[in-house]
Amino acid sequence: xxxxxxxxxxxxxxxxxxxxxxxxxxxxxxxxxxxxxxxxxxxxxxxxxxxxxxxxxxxxxxxxxxxxxxxxxxxxxxxxxxxxxxxxxxxxxxxxxxxxxxxxxxxxxxxxxxxxxxxxxxxxxxxxxxxxxxxxxxxxxxxxxxxxxxxxxxxxxxxxxxxxxxxxxxxxxxxxxxxxxxxxxxxxxxxxxxxxxxxxxxxxxxxxxxxxxxxxxxx
Amino acid sequence: xxxxxxxxxxxxxxxxxxxxxxxxxxxxxxxxxxxxxxxxxxxxxxxxxxxxxxxxxxxxxxxxxxxxxxxxxxxxxxxxxxxxxxxxxxxxxxxxxxxxxxxxxxxxxxxxxxxxxxxxxxxxxxxxxxxxxxxxxxxxxxxxxxxxxxxxxxxxxxxxxxxxxxxxxxxxxxxxxxxxxxxxxxxxxxxxxxxxxxxxxxxxxxxxxxxxxxxxxxx
DNA sequence: GCCGCGTCCGTGAGAATGTCACAAAAGGCG
DNA sequence: CGCCTTTTGTGACATTCTCACGGACGCGGC
Numbered sequence: 001x002x003x004x005x006x007x008x009x010x011x012x013x014x015x016x017x018x019x020x021x022x023x024x025x026x027x028x029x030x031x032x033x034x035x036x037x038x039x040x041x042x043x044x045x046x047x048x049x050x051x052x053x054x055x056x057x058x059x060x061x062x063x064x065x066x067x068x069x070x071x072x073x074x075x076x077x078x079x080x081x082x083x084x085x086x087x088x089x090x091x092x093x094x095x096x097x098x099x100x101x102x103x104x105x106x107x108x109x110x111x112x113x114x115x116x117x118x119x120x121x122x123x124x125x126x127x128x129x130x131x132x133x134x135x136x137x138x139x140x141x142x143x144x145x146x147x148x149x150x151x152x153x154x155x156x157x158x159x160x161x162x163x164x165x166x167x168x169x170x171x172x173x174x175x176x177x178x179x180x181x182x183x184x185x186x187x188x189x190x191x192x193x194x195x196x197x198x199x200x201x202x203x204x205x206x207x208x209x210x211x212x213x214x215x216x217x218x219x
Numbered sequence: 220x221x222x223x224x225x226x227x228x229x230x231x232x233x234x235x236x237x238x239x240x241x242x243x244x245x246x247x248x249x250x251x252x253x254x255x256x257x258x259x260x261x262x263x264x265x266x267x268x269x270x271x272x273x274x275x276x277x278x279x280x281x282x283x284x285x286x287x288x289x290x291x292x293x294x295x296x297x298x299x300x301x302x303x304x305x306x307x308x309x310x311x312x313x314x315x316x317x318x319x320x321x322x323x324x325x326x327x328x329x330x331x332x333x334x335x336x337x338x339x340x341x342x343x344x345x346x347x348x349x350x351x352x353x354x355x356x357x358x359x360x361x362x363x364x365x366x367x368x369x370x371x372x373x374x375x376x377x378x379x380x381x382x383x384x385x386x387x388x389x390x391x392x393x394x395x396x397x398x399x400x401x402x403x404x405x406x407x408x409x410x411x412x413x414x415x416x417x418x419x420x421x422x423x424x425x426x427x428x429x430x431x432x433x434x435x436x437x438x
Numbered sequence: 439g440c441c442g443c444g445t446c447c448g449t450g451a452g453a454a455t456g457t458c459a460c461a462a463a464a465g466g467c468g
Numbered sequence: 469c470g471c472c473t474t475t476t477g478t479g480a481c482a483t484t485c486t487c488a489c490g491g492a493c494g495c496g497g498c
Contacts, residue, residue: 059356061364063457069359080352093356116335129348133299136355137278137312140288143362144397145280147485148455169475178363180456185476201464201475282486366456367484388446399485404447420446420493 004028004051004104007075010124018118025110031101038081039094046105048078053101058175059093067143067178069093070135079128143178151177152187153212156197156204164206173204223247223270223323226294229343237337244329250320257300258313265324267297272320277394278312286362286397288312289354298347362397370396371406372431375416375423383425392423 005011005019014022028051031037037055038044055072057080072078072095081095106114114121142151155176159166166173170188174181188204191197196212198205206212224230224238233241247270250256256267256274274291276299291297291314300314325333333340361370374395378385385392389407393400407423410416415431417424425431 059360059363061360063364065364067359067363069356112338112341115341116338119331119335122331122334133352133355136352136359137288140286140355140358140362140397141278141280143359144278144286145282145284171475178359181476182457182478183455186455186478189477199476390446400447401449401486402484405449405484408448418447 004049007051008049008077008124009075010127011121013120014118018114018121021110022104022106022114026104026106029103029105031097031103033097033100035097037095037097037101038078040092044081044105045108047108047111048081049104049106050074050076050078051102051104053097053099055095055101056098057093057095065178065180066175067139068176069139070132071098076131077125077128079125080132148177148179148183149187149190150216152184153191153215156206157209157212157216160206164209166204166206167202168204169202223268226270227268227296227343228294229346230340232339233337237333237340240329241323241325241333245323245325248322248324250316250322252316252319254316256314256316256320257297259311264327266327266330267300268323268325269293269295269297270321270323272316272318274314274320275317276312276314284397284399285394286358287395288358289351290317295350296344296347298344299351367396367398367402368406368409369435371403372410372434375425376428376431376435379425383428385423385425386421387423388421 003023005014005022011019011022026046026049031053033053037048050072052074054074055078057069057072058066059069060066078095115125152173155173156166159168159176161167168176170184171181173188174184177184188197188199191212192199194208194211196206196208198207222242224233224241230238230241245265245268250272252272269291271293273293274297276288276291277285278288279285297314334344371392374392375385378387378395380386387395389403390400392407393403396403407416407418410431411418413427413430415425415427417426
């Protein structure tokens with residue numbers, strides 16, 4: 001279980017000495033689905049590299065609404081937790097394990113050391129930042145400028161499994177888009193009326209994927 | 220003009236050798252008010268440190284709407300331009316000089332070198348990232364969860380000068396908040412009706428600052 | 439002056455989205 | 469089945485967005 005480094009595109013090219021250093025000095029941790037990876041008052045002192053599973057990062061409002069900011073997939077890192085969430089304690093962003101999760105925790109000291117010695121590691125870290133910031137820009141763009149029906153169609157396409165089924169409650173879909181549950185319910189009914197989806201408790205079956213894609217593209 | 224480094228809280232503690240390196244290897248550039256500091260297809264290869272003036276970073280929609288993401292003030296750096304905007308060329312974020320601007324441009328090589336050798340410089344860079352990301356979180360929070368009247372009141376308080384005057388057109392205020400001009404016009408009229416502000420072409424005079432503050436806080 | 443002209447602002451109507459309060463339906467479980 | 473929780477449906481209304489105008493203001497040319 002020592003060669004998890006090979007799963008990280010950006011870390012493959014580290015030289016052998018650094019790879020050994022990374023594997024020997026970082027701990028492998030596991031988290032149950034649904035547990036809080038980081039949150040208000042619980043910023044880890046470690047850089048987390050996700051080996052398996054996905055982490056959902058979201059934000060709350062006072063009024064109980066939520067919005068999903070981005071997801072960290074296996075093979076990616078949680079750079080922002082180290083850097084930014086410390087400063088951002090007045091508002092509440094948190095990371096939730098969407099599945100059971102396995103991750104490598106790199107202590108801050110080792111992180112610092114690697115940043116100093118390895119250009120490859122630096123590139124990996126800055127690319128991670130870049131990725132997350134791009135995600136945030138995207139969320140802002142969507143929130144400010146796109147209609148809800150289009151965003152919902154896009155989200156359904158993103159979240160569907162191989163059978164074209166999205167397993168999520170209306171409430172969860174609303175949280176994905178940062179809107180209200182009623183809005184989602186009504187939009188989904190409209191999609192169903194047009195024969196694009198089929199609704200049942202806790203899931204949405206996509207019946208006409210192309211119609212959804214057209215909505216996303218053309219408008 | 221060599222001691223601009225002292226203006227940067229995070230760089231003061233660099234040792235003398237590195238300070239000399241920074242000043243000798245980076246160019247001082249000046250930009251006219253209104254010019255594009257960076258934008259689609261024009262990401263600079265340099266890290267910019269702002270000596271004087273402010274840069275406004277904003278995003279466009281296809282439909283001609285805009286939203287201000289954050290401002291870079293004198294004494295801060297444009298870290299995101301180097302890292303993120305390259306990856307984000309499909310959507311259009313750009314930096315505009317809000318005033319005449321003077322900045323130090325640090326070549327990528329020097330940046331890389333400093334990151335490798337100086338813990339103080341690393342901290343400076345990561346803090347800069349942290350600051351920007353916090354700003355983006357804030358924008359998302361506002362967009363998703365706050366009413367426009369509250370956001371407008373907040374913005375007026377932020378943008379007022381010493382005399383309580385905000386010099387901006389309704390269109391510009393709309394761009395600040397990522398909303399439509401008509402919405403701002405109507406909200407401002409409502410504020411005026413209540414005696415909180417006085418409107419004239421191109422400016423808003425705040426007449427009752429406390430009322431605006433109350434609106435921001437209590438709701 | 440006063441005539442154009444571009445920018446800025448006001449307005450009405452209707453669509454889209456958000457809020458609130460409740461009720462109905464669906465599923466789990468003893 | 470009866471009871472409970474979760475999920476979904478619905479109406480009424482407030483807020484925000486969009487579209488299509490028209491009028492007002494400031495400025496330069498005459």
